[in-house]
Amino acid sequence: WRLNIDRRRRLALLGLFSIGFFACITSMVRMKYVVQYSMTYDETWDNVDIAVWSMLEQFSALFADFRREAT
Numbered sequence: 371w372r373l374n375i376d377r378r379r380r381l382a383l384l385g386l387f388s389i390g391f392f393a394c395i396t397s398m399v400r401m402k403y404v405v406q407y408s409m410t411y412d413e414t415w416d417n418v419d420i421a422v423w424s425m426l427e428q429f430s431a432l433f434a435d436f437r438r439e440a441t
Contacts, residue, residue: 389430389433389434390431390434393427393431393434397427399423400423400426400427403423407420
């Protein structure tokens with residue numbers, strides 16, 4: 371925490387890294403569902419979880435990138 375930046379920018383960086391961490395976590399959860407999907411019998415129903423986690427992963431990664439431009 372001994373960075374030579376003001377508190378506002380420091381909190382913005384903390385938020386940015388938190389969003390990036392969330393994107394990594396959603397990627398890991400999505401991979402769990404992709405592995406489960408390879409052993410399924412009902413592809414239509416099990417594809418919903420993959421789609422939801424994929425959208426969350428992409429949204430959080432894009433949001434982190436847009437926040438980076440704003441800081």
